[in-house]
Amino acid sequence: MDAHVAQLQMQYRNYILSLYQQGFLDDQFTELKSLQDDGSPDFVAEVLSLFFDDCVKLVGNMARALDQTGTVDFCQVGANVHQLKGSSSSVGAKRVKGLCINFKELCEAKNYEGCVRCLQQVDVEYKTLKAKLQDMFNLEKQIVQAGGIVPQVDIN
């Protein structure tokens, strides 16, 4: 039983480290984790869930705004990008945030093709992150179910 837990914990550690190393997460995610405690054990999951809801909504808004061929309101697109940039920054979604920075510039330049491409990238990126974090939460669950505790992973 212990060996199994230890193995899961190691897997978990490696997984988290890889998420940081590959640039999916930054230190704001670490900060969020530090705000979680036994009294609020689902805080991170809750915030992330809201973030992904935000992604769906904002990407949808942007897609609709960009769909108005000929009369695209880049200000509207930009406003949604701004919001997504904000929330991705708040949860430590590093890659999504990075894309939003580019996206903002593309909106300001009124670069239609650029915006469309960037939106597709944003779509892929948040979904990828969502899947990765789901795996992370699953690992946590497995550890707990195997009788272990989820290790604190020191990023530095």
Added chain:
Amino acid sequence: MARDGGVSCLRSSETMRVGIGGMESPPLDLDDVHVLAVDDSLVDRIVIERLLRITSCKVTAVDSGWRALEFLGLDNEKASAELDRLKVDLIITDYCMPGMTGYELLKKIKESSSFRQVPVVIMSSENVLTRIDRCLEEGAEDFLLKPVKLADVKRLRSSLTRDVKLSNANKRKLPEDSVPVNTSLPPPPSPFTISPDSSDSSPPSTISPESSDSSPPLSPVEIFSSPLSSLLDDEDDDVLPSSPESSPAPEESPVRRQKMGSPGLD
């Protein structure tokens, strides 16, 4: 989890702290600080609320400047009788919001007789010097770069307790907090002074899980929703490369404290 309608708020029994002018309130305990948080982003509201709860504040979170004014009773000219019972110790607001920006909200608060003494902190994801200056000139207590960190909130919280204690001390000077009004300090330092980590100076806040989050993990934070309107004011003229620190103001800033207008020290 309810995400629209309503305001995540104190129950009326908790808001019934009668602060009738002149009467000395009982000494504050750690849980007595009430913060009004304003941010149009739900994610950010949840995070700031958590940060504030961890530092033993009671929090009301609203999603727009209009809702904030409504909550404060400043949205119409009739002075509400309930104002006497409303106790807000800090207002922390996002800068970029549709409809009314944080700056506009700041101005309205500073124009009001009931709430102009309440410290207002502005949060922004953009490090724009002119924006920061404008807010500080208008009377903002502090300007925080997003994403806001626990260290930032702890610092705010500890300075707040000190200041509220001062204003409630009825002119009694607390030696460790007494600040001469005419100080020979240099003019307010640049907002980009990097302050040391202030975690050691925060009050011994008991982070008791049950009080920091009285609601179940999926906290039913009810928030008034207001329709999302078009783009907000975005004069990014002096955009600086993002600074590594998000806490612009130095920890001890007696000159700044003057703005809070503690009765005994004016």
